[in-house]
Amino acid sequence: MASVKQVQITFDCAKPERVARFWCEVLGYVVPPPPAGFATWDDYTRTLPPEKQDASFVCSDPAGEGPRLYFQRVPEGKVAKNRVHLDVRVGTGLVGEERLAVLQAECARLVALGAVRDQVLLADEENESCINMRDIEGNEFCLD
Incomplete structure (x- = not known):
């Protein structure tokens, strides 16, 4: 059986x-350096045919531990709920009011970046609290 070495998440x-750049701020990711021979990504982009300019972008975990994120331009807008979403794990190991306070503080930070808070799901007998959110283009994610 083959073993998976890396995963890339595509938006x-x-x-x-x-x-x-929104997700770089959310996750502490960075934009990698431009290709060799180019001082900036804008310099590189200007060398592409018009239909390829601004067609994609990448960000990655500076520690090299998390998956690479790839963003590709598509002509259609978002029309339905995501079948897959990211859980941004800011409350790991916390419970009750302490967890909720951390989630709400991170929610406020992300709303200031352009995210939208959808719903706060409070802890029950099976699950701890989490907050459902949307990024700047409406993609769902959870603060967990």
């Missing part, structure tokens, strides 16, 4: 760089 979106 379909209208404005790849904008969405990528």
Whole structure:
């Protein structure tokens, strides 16, 4: 049986760089350096044919531990609930009011970046609290 070495998460979106930079802020990710021979990504982009300009963008975990995120421009807008979403794990190991306070503080930070808070799901007998959110293009994610 083959073993998986790496996973890349791909986002379909209208404005790849904008969405990528949002997720860099959310996750503490970075934009990798531009290709060799180019001082900036803008310099590189200008060398591409018009239909390829601003068509994709990438960000990655500076520690090399998390998956690479790839953002690709698509012509259609988001029309339905995501079948897959990210859980941003900011409350790991916390419970009760302490967990909820950490989740709410992170929610406020992300709303300031352009995210939208959808719903706070309070702890019950099976699950701890989490907050359902949407990124700047409407993709669902959870603060967990």
